[in-house]
Amino acid sequence: MQENWERWEPVFGLSSKYYVESLSDSIEGFRILLSDANDEKKKVEVIFEDSVHAYRSTDESFRQSAINMIDELYGTEFYAEWTFFKVTNSKYIQWLSEQSYGITESESLIHFSILAGDSIVDVIAAYEPKIKKI
Secondary structure, X not given: OOOEEEEOOOOOOOOOOEEEEEEEEEOOEEEEXXXXXXXXXXXXXXXXXXXXXXXXXXXXXHHHHHHHHXXXXXXXXXXXXXXXXXEEOOHHHHHXXXXXXXXXXXXXXXXXXXXXXXXXXXXXEOOOOEEEEO
């Protein structure tokens, strides 16, 4: 099955493009701090208060195949000036399912993808994160 990408607007009024400033995985949850690409004083925190099932952070240059696939299917305007996405028919979730001998099949999982200006952060969770403008 083909992955399907959709723009995700978790809260109204977010800027279109961000950079990843930091990732934090602790007992307090998983947090992603983003800086606005046009005004680094404007920040957004993506907060998964409980644990997430998986995450990966990859320099965009190592995800060219994924970026090319998105470009071919949706066009450059779809992703070049937007940061927040959800992915259905996710290859990442499929890979997790294979690695866990099907554990992920018993849960409703969501693949969130943050296409930042410098990296791509993929998060697999069973719930929506909170978004906090700083």
